[in-house]
Amino acid sequence: MTRPLGITVSRHIMDSQRLHPAATGDLTGLLNELIVAAKTISAEVNMAGLADILGMSGKTNIQGEHVQKLDEFANNTIKRRMARCGYLCAMTSEEEADIIPVVEGYEGKYTLAFDPMDGSSNIDVNVSIGTIFSIHRRLSPDGGPGDESDLLQRGRRQVAAGYIIYGSSTMLVFTTGAGVQGFTLDPSVGEFFLSHPDIRIPDKSKYFSINEGNYHYWQEPVRRYLHYLKEEDKATGRPYNGRYIGSMVADFHRNLIAGGVFLYPRDSKNPTKTYGKLRLLYEAAPLAFLAEQAGGRAVTDDGREILDIEPEGLHQRVPVIVGNAHDVDIFLEFMAEKR
Incomplete structure (x- = not known):
């Protein structure tokens, strides 16, 4: 089967960076690290019924909700991938009570807030679930760990946000403030390709x-x-x-x-x-x-x-x-x- 050549998410992010001569590439690097975490989670979701990852973990999160095993896997995957990526000063997760620090010496200029597995109550019944993320630029001085003030910022100050939905296909949908783009994962090559450019909510609702x-x-x-x-x-x-x-x-x-x-x-x-x-x-x-x-x-x-x-x-x-x-x-x- 011949697959059409398309724009990969990495190519799209790099092309967008070139439109901003002052860009340092840190946001590009951060998004690429998140995408790797998303691919890891997607692979595990697709094997969930075969990999002893369905059901409860036996733990309760800060919201008082029972933690699913896949919740825990997704949370740990993102934390471990991003803690030493060099682009973040602090993280926060829906699953954890406090700020998640990054590895000392790897502090960067952005923050990450994420819901590792939205809709986790649907995991055991094979319904679409997803990962949601939000990125802000830090407010505290560079060169050290971030604090709560870096994370408690208005949504209007987000520099990027998006989600990965794990369904009949895995899709990444995100924005950096210049429209919304959607990418679909081709599992045969392990790459996200642009499938939904410049998404607009239809004027007529259904x-x-x-x-x-x-x-x-x-x-x-x-x-x-x-x-x-x-x-x-x-x-x-x-x-x-x-x-x-x-x-x-x-x-x-x-x-x-x-x-x-x-x-x-x-x-x-x-x-x-x-x-x-x-x-x-x-x-x-x-x-x-x-x-x-x-x-x-x-x-x-x-x-x-x-x-x-x-x-x-x-x-x-x-x-x-x-x-x-x-x-x-x-x-x-x-x-x-x-x-």
Whole structure:
């Protein structure tokens, strides 16, 4: 079988670097190291049913959630790969309570926040899962380890963000602030090739993604918005189709490519999660950056732009409404009692 020649992710990153004469190549190197970690995780995901890596590890993470074996593998793979890459001053993971230091003498000028295995509750049932990452430039002086202030930065200050989704194929989707690019892994050669250039969220939505099991715990305007999406109106393309996987990265990816809106508003079911379930640094901010770069929008259910939220802690949670900008705007009209 003859395979078409295509642009590799490494080539794309290098070409982008050439457009910025002052670039040092550090961000390029950092992204390339992350890509190696993604390939390692992808290989393990594809063998999960055969490699004794399904099921619980017996541990509990900082969120109080049971840790899957694949969660632990992905977390350790990224930590070990990135700790001495020379481009980072500090890391933070959804799976760990505190800052993850890099190896002494290898401190760089960027930070990395990551969710090593988003949707891990779906691992045992063979549903798409993914790795989400966010990169900031450090604020503390160069030449030593980073601190919490380097990691607690607004999403608006991200220099790169993206995700790797492990599904029927493995895809890398990322932005460095100049649009969103998608690459698909060719396992026969072990390389990501550009498959989805300049991704834009479609103007017309097809889908809404929300956990309707929480219906009775939502605020009334959220329930009315959901009814709106289900009403028949040919002029606005309603009703939308409900699609909810339970892996945020998978739901987001489908809506990014096919058009839609993802919602995880606050609910009253669990008092400790009054302000939302999803993590600002590891899920909300990086996907908000991607959404905006693709022509979409991301807000909380009280109207705050997710990229403008000042983080107060490494594991801060926020409500998330992200996707097609028009649909997000209408959601906010419902929340403001304008509809």
